Amino acid sequence: MQLATSEGLAGIIAECGGVLSCATCHVHVDPAWFEKLKPARQNELDMLQFAEEPGPTGRLACQLRITEALDGLEVTIPNKQ
Ligand code: FES
Numbered sequence: 375m376q377l378a379t380s381e382g383l384a385g386i387i388a389e390c391g392g393v394l395s396c397a398t399c400h401v402h403v404d405p406a407w408f409e410k411l412k413p414a415r416q417n418e419l420d421m422l423q424f425a426e427e428p429g430p431t432g433r434l435a436c437q438l439r440i441t442e443a444l445d446g447l448e449v450t451i452p453n454k455q
Pocket of ligand 1: 394434
């Protein structure tokens with residue numbers, strides 16, 4: 375989430391600054407990458423219920439810790455209205 379907002383990536387609002395209280399950093403992770411991520415904790419799963427266009431590979435970007443192992447990670451940003 376910090377990388378996306380610092381690069382001005384449109385659609386990642388991150389209203390709460392990463393404290394798991396907004397779901398405006400919601401992304402859809404490419405299925406090929408989804409299983410490579412650490413599983414979402416319950417508080418993330420709870421907040422994902424409030425995300426727009428939730429889906430089976432939805433995650434909150436603020437909870438994704440980028441490591442070298444995730445180099446090339448592909449996500450899409452749900453359409454915001
Ligand atoms: S930035 Fe608010 S939940 Fe991720």
